[in-house]
Amino acid sequence: MTDHVERAGLQVAAPLAELVEKELLTGGVTPQALWDGYAALLRELAPENRALLKRRDELQAQIDDWHRARRGQPHDAEAYRAFLREIGYLVDEPAPFTIGTSNVDPELAQVAGPQLVVPISNARFALNAANARWGSLYDALYGTDALPGKAAPGGYDAGRGAQVIAWARKHLDSVAPLDGASWADVTGMKAEGGRLVLTTGAGETGLADAAQFAGTSGEDVFLRVNGLLIRLKVDRSTVIGRDDKAGISDVILESALTAIQDFEDSVAAVDAEDKVANYRNWLGLMRGDLTDTFEKGGRQMTRRLAEDVAYTDPQGNEVTHPGRAVLLVRNVGHLMTTDAVMLDGQETPEGIMDALMTVAGAMHDLQARRNSRTGSIYVVKPKMHGPDEVAFAERLYAGVERILGLPANTVKLGVMDEERRTSANLSACLAQVKDRVVFINTGFLDRTGDEIHTSMEAGPVVPKGRMKDQPWLAAYEAGNVDTGLALELAGKGQIGKGMWAKPDDMADMLKAKIAHPQAGANTAWVPSPTAATLHATHYHQVSVHDVQEQLRSREKPSLDALLTPPLLGGANLSPDEVAYEIDNSCQSILGYVVRWVDQGIGCSKVPDYEDVALMEDRATLRISAQHLANWLKHGIITERQVQDSLARMAEKVDRQNAGDPLYQPMAPALDGPAFNAARDLILKGAEQPSGYTEPLLHAARRAAKAQA
Numbered sequence: 001m002t003d004h005v006e007r008a009g010l011q012v013a014a015p016l017a018e019l020v021e022k023e024l025l026t027g028g029v030t031p032q033a034l035w036d037g038y039a040a041l042l043r044e045l046a047p048e049n050r051a052l053l054k055r056r057d058e059l060q061a062q063i064d065d066w067h068r069a070r071r072g073q074p075h076d077a078e079a080y081r082a083f084l085r086e087i088g089y090l091v092d093e094p095a096p097f098t099i100g101t102s103n104v105d106p107e108l109a110q111v112a113g114p115q116l117v118v119p120i121s122n123a124r125f126a127l128n129a130a131n132a133r134w135g136s137l138y139d140a141l142y143g144t145d146a147l148p149g150k151a152a153p154g155g156y157d158a159g160r161g162a163q164v165i166a167w168a169r170k171h172l173d174s175v176a177p178l179d180g181a182s183w184a185d186v187t188g189m190k191a192e193g194g195r196l197v198l199t200t201g202a203g204e205t206g207l208a209d210a211a212q213f214a215g216t217s218g219e220d221v222f223l224r225v226n227g228l229l230i231r232l233k234v235d236r237s238t239v240i241g242r243d244d245k246a247g248i249s250d251v252i253l254e255s256a257l258t259a260i261q262d263f264e265d266s267v268a269a270v271d272a273e274d275k276v277a278n279y280r281n282w283l284g285l286m287r288g289d290l291t292d293t294f295e296k297g298g299r300q301m302t303r304r305l306a307e308d309v310a311y312t313d314p315q316g317n318e319v320t321h322p323g324r325a326v327l328l329v330r331n332v333g334h335l336m337t338t339d340a341v342m343l344d345g346q347e348t349p350e351g352i353m354d355a356l357m358t359v360a361g362a363m364h365d366l367q368a369r370r371n372s373r374t375g376s377i378y379v380v381k382p383k384m385h386g387p388d389e390v391a392f393a394e395r396l397y398a399g400v401e402r403i404l405g406l407p408a409n410t411v412k413l414g415v416m417d418e419e420r421r422t423s424a425n426l427s428a429c430l431a432q433v434k435d436r437v438v439f440i441n442t443g444f445l446d447r448t449g450d451e452i453h454t455s456m457e458a459g460p461v462v463p464k465g466r467m468k469d470q471p472w473l474a475a476y477e478a479g480n481v482d483t484g485l486a487l488e489l490a491g492k493g494q495i496g497k498g499m500w501a502k503p504d505d506m507a508d509m510l511k512a513k514i515a516h517p518q519a520g521a522n523t524a525w526v527p528s529p530t531a532a533t534l535h536a537t538h539y540h541q542v543s544v545h546d547v548q549e550q551l552r553s554r555e556k557p558s559l560d561a562l563l564t565p566p567l568l569g570g571a572n573l574s575p576d577e578v579a580y581e582i583d584n585s586c587q588s589i590l591g592y593v594v595r596w597v598d599q600g601i602g603c604s605k606v607p608d609y610e611d612v613a614l615m616e617d618r619a620t621l622r623i624s625a626q627h628l629a630n631w632l633k634h635g636i637i638t639e640r641q642v643q644d645s646l647a648r649m650a651e652k653v654d655r656q657n658a659g660d661p662l663y664q665p666m667a668p669a670l671d672g673p674a675f676n677a678a679r680d681l682i683l684k685g686a687e688q689p690s691g692y693t694e695p696l697l698h699a700a701r702r703a704a705k706a707q708a
């Protein structure tokens with residue numbers, strides 16, 4: 001274990017003490033004030049944190065007993081609802097209130113657009129995410145499967161280029177139409193008398209909606225569609241601009257309005273060294289001086305944060321527009337403890353450490369205001385169960401503000417709606433943070449894991465692929481939007497939707513993810529900058545504001561629908577279906593866990609059973625592990641089948657990773673920390689707290705690090 005030093009009665013890992021004392025603090029906060037405040041906060045809150053986790057376990061035990069006693073009987077929605085109310089899982093609706101969060105940047109409060117998520121552990125990616133505010137539509141279309149076919153290798157493929165240009169022109173015709181002409185006819189563009197004048201073969205024309213003209217920079221033209229900027233880059237010196245009638249060399253979209261720098265499910269951080277490296281990346285982003293030097297395409301390059309974008313508006317004013325996404329930071333949840341800070345010989349809650357360290361780091365931005373122009377600090381809090389846990393978060397961040405001398409509610413909170421007890425009591429949860437909440441996001445991946453775990457004893461659940469058709473999911477997604485609208489979150493923050501987990505499948509994303517703005521969400525998660533740029537086109541097509549206005553009057557989904565467990569019931573599964581499901585889940589569990597445990601990679605593109613690259617993180621792992629644990633418990637599958645599948649799938653995963661020089665094969669030994677963790681996640685899945693994967697993953701990664 002890392003050396004510890006004593007600070008205000010705490011045992012603090014030496015690298016963390018060094019970070020705090022030499023780099024982290026600003027705004028007149030002294031190390032002594034921080035350590036004193038931290039110790040007092042821990043004495044007050046750590047016991048409460050433990051009590052909240054105990055309460056989770058008690059409720060789960062009562063729910064398990066209820067289901068066991070009714071095994072084989074049909075689901076009785078009324079009795080179940082009454083029972084959940086009696087045990088305190090369901091609480092009363094709060095007294096009427098509305099959300100009162102203020103000082104929120106327009107990227108969260110007013111404009112609808114994509115939200116990118118990125119592991120904080122990778123500086124190169126973290127910088128890229130910040131810079132993903134702007135992305136080339138031409139590149140996003142050219143280099144992915146968004147359009148049929150593929151670019152021919154070696155140099156610019158003019159045929160592919162023509163496809164890209166045609167798509168982009170058609171898109172502009174649909175979202176920024178011209179008066180009686182097509183963008184494909186345009187041969188020149190100029191600003192004249194505050195209007196955009198476009199030359200075509202048939203003469204001059206303008207935008208059908210003149211207000212969509214946002215300005216110019218040199219020959220470049222800026223349009224604004226539903227609040228998002230589109231830059232038509234004009235450069236006849238490039239291969240594309242030279243052959244383009246209007247000289248347009250690229251169409252650059254305002255893409256990731258916001259990005260979440262993630263300390264949670266996409267990273268593998270298990271000790272003080274890992275945490276400090278991650279805090280340092282966040283600090284660099286907040287100071288604005290983070291850089292990363294790496295080799296790409298045989299060339300050494302250094303990545304740094306992008307500059308703002310300047311243009312002249314139609315009235316002739318010089319405008320500076322952000323060049324970077326507004327960054328939020330996702331802290332860990334309430335579950336895990338850390339030995340980076342010990343109190344009275346005990347590990348302390350990691351969430352308390354994250355709160356203090358990430359908010360202290362973000363204070364560097366409060367002067368410069370390069371991230372938040374309104375002087376806010378945006379924290380995302382995951383995996384909270386119900387109003388008491390949200391109230392605890394409120395006290396935690398209020399306590400952090402006091403220690404750091406920040407005005408109340410400087411810290412804004414994004415609440416992940418991703419545990420069932422939160423979805424079922426969402427208004428009561430938000431009442432606890434009503435002046436700080438800045439987003440509610442349906443983290444449907446964790447939510448699916450919790451759905452399975454909560455009803456573990458109720459019976460076997462449907463196959464993973466059928467989860468999305470279950471009543472609870474529709475009620476959850478709609479209920480989140482309806483609650484956000486009813487509490488007047490619109491205009492003050494984000495009503496968000498979940499991740500697109502197939503980073504290589506952009507054609508499908510283009511078709512499917514328009515459903516998110518159409519459902520009234522003013523943001524939704526994407527896994528990469530390219531996906532952000534393509535998803536931005538959906539917000540051009542859909543006015544989320546108009547959708548939200550229409551949704552206000554719809555009937556709220558029923559609580560009973562939300563609480564209907566996704567059970568298989570009498571449905572029969574063929575042996576082939578069962579076998580496929582086991583192999584598919586074992587393969588994805590192994591594929592993810594082996595990189596997590598052996599290499600400390602918390603989020604990766606894992607080739608699935610059919611070699612399709614899927615984004616896997618801890619939430620997708622939680623689903624697969626809980627799913628198999630549930631089928632095992634109810635005899636749909638046997639332990640023997642799981643063991644056999646794990647052995648076969650380990651060989652498959654070894655083959656899929658054969659090209660990675662750092663990879664340690666799991667077969668034939670099948671007894672390394674990674675393989676054992678994967679097996680335990682299934683065989684001991686039912687007894688993991690809320691079905692979480694962190695305890696087993698952390699233990700295995702620490703063992704692997706110790707072995708190395």
Ligand SMILES: CC(=O)SCCNC(=O)CCNC(=O)[C@H](O)C(C)(C)COP(=O)(O)OP(=O)(O)OC[C@H]1O[C@@H](n2cnc3c(N)ncnc32)[C@H](O)[C@@H]1OP(=O)(O)O
Nearest residue numbers: 117118125128129265266445499527528603604605615619
């Ligand atoms: C349930 C939940 O909690 S979901 C939230 C957790 N999930 C995430 O955070 C997903 C984030 N995404 C990722 O980590 C990555 O996209 C992965 C791991 C899925 C795929 O990574 P890779 O295989 O390396 O991606 P790929 O090779 O397609 O792209 C690499 C390029 O895209 C960039 N990139 C890819 N994803 C991201 C991202 N999320 N943010 C910033 N840049 C990114 C890389 O920086 C790289 O560009 P560069 O070479 O110029 O630096």
Ligand SMILES: O=CC(=O)O
Nearest residue numbers: 443444445446619
């Ligand atoms: O955090 C996101 C999720 O889907 O879980």
Ligand SMILES: [Mg+2]
Nearest residue numbers: 418443446619
């Ligand atoms: Mg989650």
